[in-house]
Amino acid sequence: MSFFIHKKEKHIVEQIKQHVDLVVETVYLACKALELLIEGKKEESMAHTKKVHKKEHEADTVQREIDKEMFGGAFMPSIREVLFIAVDSVDKVANRAEKLGDFITLIHPDVPRPLQDDLRKMSKLTCNGVKKMKDAIYNLFENVKQVHKDTIEVERLEAEVDKYAWKALDTLFNKLKIEKFSERMMLREMIIHLSSISNKMEDTSDKIDIIALKLRS
Amino acid sequence: MFRIVSGIYLGWGLGANDAANIFGTGVASGVVRYRTAVILTAIFVLIGAYFEGSKGIETYGKLAVMDLNTAFIASLSAAITINVLTIFALPVSTSQAIVGSIVAVGIMSGGLSLKIMTKVLLSWVLTPIGAAVISYGLYRTFGWLLEGRIKNVRVWSLLMKVGFYAAGIYGAYTLGANNVANSTGVFVKAGLLTPTMATLIGGLSIGLGVLTFSKRVMMTVGKRITEMSDLAALVAVLGQAVTVHIFTWVGVPVSSSQAIVGAVLGVGLVKSSGAVNLKVLGNIGLGWISTPTASFAITFILLRIYSMLF
Numbered sequence: 001m002s003f004f005i006h007k008k009e010k011h012i013v014e015q016i017k018q019h020v021d022l023v024v025e026t027v028y029l030a031c032k033a034l035e036l037l038i039e040g041k042k043e044e045s046m047a048h049t050k051k052v053h054k055k056e057h058e059a060d061t062v063q064r065e066i067d068k069e070m071f072g073g074a075f076m077p078s079i080r081e082v083l084f085i086a087v088d089s090v091d092k093v094a095n096r097a098e099k100l101g102d103f104i105t106l107i108h109p110d111v112p113r114p115l116q117d118d119l120r121k122m123s124k125l126t127c128n129g130v131k132k133m134k135d136a137i138y139n140l141f142e143n144v145k146q147v148h149k150d151t152i153e154v155e156r157l158e159a160e161v162d163k164y165a166w167k168a169l170d171t172l173f174n175k176l177k178i179e180k181f182s183e184r185m186m187l188r189e190m191i192i193h194l195s196s197i198s199n200k201m202e203d204t205s206d207k208i209d210i211i212a213l214k215l216r217s
Numbered sequence: 218m219f220r221i222v223s224g225i226y227l228g229w230g231l232g233a234n235d236a237a238n239i240f241g242t243g244v245a246s247g248v249v250r251y252r253t254a255v256i257l258t259a260i261f262v263l264i265g266a267y268f269e270g271s272k273g274i275e276t277y278g279k280l281a282v283m284d285l286n287t288a289f290i291a292s293l294s295a296a297i298t299i300n301v302l303t304i305f306a307l308p309v310s311t312s313q314a315i316v317g318s319i320v321a322v323g324i325m326s327g328g329l330s331l332k333i334m335t336k337v338l339l340s341w342v343l344t345p346i347g348a349a350v351i352s353y354g355l356y357r358t359f360g361w362l363l364e365g366r367i368k369n370v371r372v373w374s375l376l377m378k379v380g381f382y383a384a385g386i387y388g389a390y391t392l393g394a395n396n397v398a399n400s401t402g403v404f405v406k407a408g409l410l411t412p413t414m415a416t417l418i419g420g421l422s423i424g425l426g427v428l429t430f431s432k433r434v435m436m437t438v439g440k441r442i443t444e445m446s447d448l449a450a451l452v453a454v455l456g457q458a459v460t461v462h463i464f465t466w467v468g469v470p471v472s473s474s475q476a477i478v479g480a481v482l483g484v485g486l487v488k489s490s491g492a493v494n495l496k497v498l499g500n501i502g503l504g505w506i507s508t509p510t511a512s513f514a515i516t517f518i519l520l521r522i523y524s525m526l527f
Contacts, residue, residue: 009371009374009375010371013370013371073247073248073250074374076246076373076374076377076378076447077246077247077248078446078447079370079373079447080247083370139369140369140370141369141370141371142368142369143368143369144367144368144369144370214446215367215369215370
């Protein structure tokens with residue numbers, strides 16, 4: 001009997017891992033699109049944003065499968081509920097990356113040189129953060145004791161992203177000479193889109209932490 | 218032989234109501250499928266009744282002297298009591314209903330054993346208390362055993378699911394072993410059935426109740442218990458089963474519903490001393506009085522009518 005119970009959950013665990021892998025790829029692609037935009041390679045950047053869309057859609061499809069199977073009775077109810085919320089939250093990270101991709105596709109602004117370094121750092125930290133979020137999800141199913149360390153790291157990286165976002169906004173509004181206010185607002189929106197990815201990762205890490213805590217209490 | 222119908226009906230009602238205490242949590246939370254739960258319950262109720270059901274039957278046999286007709290009236294009165302109290306939404310226990318009826322027969326025929334009566338009453342009082350103490354101890358022990366040893370979410374879910382199946386199967390076994398006497402026990406003393414036949418017919422009738430009419434109660438009771446943590450819910454079911462099994466060895470059929478209430482209370486006490494709900498305790502107390510009193514009165518009236526007619 002336990003073999004069958006185990007088999008059902010094993011499949012869902014594989015799907016959850018696949019889902020977070022797709023979310024990581026979505027974020028990586030969005031960051032790559034941003035990098036290309038910074039370098040001025042707008043056509044290439046826009047080609048990447050299409051890949052972002054595709055990956056996000058794949059992640060959505062896997063998430064729907066997970067939801068369907070989880071409500072079929074996998075895991076204990078207390079875990080199932082928070083796991084469902086956590087998976088949904090992970091998916092929202094991909095949605096935020098997609099929004100950044102949409103922005104790049106539609107607006108693709110020129111990025112002034114003084115902003116480039118900060119945006120690159122934010123992008124790198126975001127990629128590191130999503131990697132740690134993935135580790136936390138994997139560790140829920142492998143080594144729960146490690147989860148809290150992963151989520152703490154996600155929070156630390158999010159704080160770093162916020163720091164650079166603030167610095168970039170300060171540069172944008174106080175140090176840069178941009179004639180059109182609309183251009184300034186567009187760049188501001190891009191910075192906010194980028195930092196919102198790590199904000200969502202932090203939300204997700206809180207939810208992952210709750211699951212780990214449930215096993216300890 | 219038609220007189221057994223009242224016993225079968227009692228067993229059927231018992232199965233329909235008490236299966237909820239065993240697999241209710243598992244079914245309501247989606248861990249165990251309803252069909253699987255009722256099949257397992259029916260099978261293990263019958264096994265429990267067959268192997269350990271005779272002790273309770275023996276106790277009822279010693280409680281009062283009965284013939285075939287008085288046994289039928291006692292059984293019928295208990296069934297009527299269950300129905301009437303359920304309609305009025307009052308706490309009800311088959312064990313307490315049948316004992317109320319047997320006592321009425323015993324008083325009217327002058328063959329009531331006060332020693333057995335005291336043993337039965339003491340067991341009723343000790344059921345929720347014992348379940349609370351056992352669950353408290355089990356929860357503390359499991360907590361200590363599992364602390365820091367759960368490697369991941371899958372291990373936890375697997376452990377809990379296997380636990381729910383195991384506790385459910387054990388609970389079904391103890392329900393059959395303990396409560397089968399409520400269904401057909403009175404007919405053994407009356408000479409209509411042998412103990413083995415009584416356990417088989419009783420076990421089958423309880424199983425029939427589980428299979429045909431237990432879903433609604435199972436979902437209602439199960440959802441109430443599911444509000445607890447996984448481990449607490451599992452311990453409550455296990456604590457109830459252990460308690461009912463202990464009283465099977467003592468030889469007194471007890472209420473599994475009152476045992477689960479006590480077990481839930483015991484688990485609650487681990488985390489907070491404020492877990493004692495006076496309303497719940499009041500309901501148990503009310504059950505101790507209302508059920509046997511009602512079945513006593515109904516039996517008394519039916520016996521009077523019977524003696525006037527025949």
